[in-house]
Amino acid sequence: MKYLGILAASATALIAVTGCSSGATDTAAPAGSMTATTRPAPATSPAMADGPFGAACSAVPADGEGSFTGMADDPVATAASNNPVLSTLVTAVKKAGLVDTLNSAKDVTVFAPTNDAFAAIPKATLDKVLADKETLTKILTYHVVAGKQAPADLASADLKTLQGGTLSVKGSGESYTVNEAGVVCGNVPTANATVYIIDKVLMPK
Numbered sequence: 365m366k367y368l369g370i371l372a373a374s375a376t377a378l379i380a381v382t383g384c385s386s387g388a389t390d391t392a393a394p395a396g397s398m399t400a401t402t403r404p405a406p407a408t409s410p411a412m413a414d415g416p417f418g419a420a421c422s423a424v425p426a427d428g429e430g431s432f433t434g435m436a437d438d439p440v441a442t443a444a445s446n447n448p449v450l451s452t453l454v455t456a457v458k459k460a461g462l463v464d465t466l467n468s469a470k471d472v473t474v475f476a477p478t479n480d481a482f483a484a485i486p487k488a489t490l491d492k493v494l495a496d497k498e499t500l501t502k503i504l505t506y507h508v509v510a511g512k513q514a515p516a517d518l519a520s521a522d523l524k525t526l527q528g529g530t531l532s533v534k535g536s537g538e539s540y541t542v543n544e545a546g547v548v549c550g551n552v553p554t555a556n557a558t559v560y561i562i563d564k565v566l567m568p569k
Contacts, residue, residue, distance in 0.1 A: 417538040420548035439467035440557035452482040460500045473513040477565045506568040512558040529568040
């Protein structure tokens with residue numbers, strides 16, 4: 365727990381995540397960046413998203429195992445490992461020894477911080493937390509809740525996490541917040557989980 369206070373303060377310095385509008389042209393995206401504008405986000409209804417939504421969905425690979433189609437076939441930890449925009453999260457999950465736990469979980473929702481969200485934390489602080497398995501496990505399990513939560517379930521919800529704390533989720537349509545974090549690409553299906561990619565690392569109290 366000795367690094368939670370430091371990490372919580374550091375994580376407030378967010379790197380803004382932007383994406384493309386539906387009229388953006390295709391351009392090459394740097395691997396692991398959620399700010400790339402390679403292709404439009406999937407079309408969704410403004411009232412109810414029935415597939416992945418959010419401007420930063422454009423940074424998810426268009427095809428292959430790391431694409432939305434590819435991720436849907438794999439359990440969540442494996443799916444995330446194939447997606448370059450979640451590589452730092454995957455490193456943290458491996459260091460905490462949570463790969464099997466997440467892959468074997470039945471119907472969960474994961475709020476997955478982007479690489480940029482982790483990059484907002486000073487490297488020395490992040491390295492210390494990655495080396496502290498107990499603290500790291502508490503932080504990561506604070507990002508996981510039971511059940512595959514659809515966007516309609518998140519309009520105004522207090523969700524109990526695997527860590528034991530509570531997340532406050534608010535929003536509608538394609539705009540949602542999770543505590544102080546914003547959902548930048550939501551409703552991403554995997555074989556055993558629904559993933560909402562967020563722009564900030566969440567900190568348990």
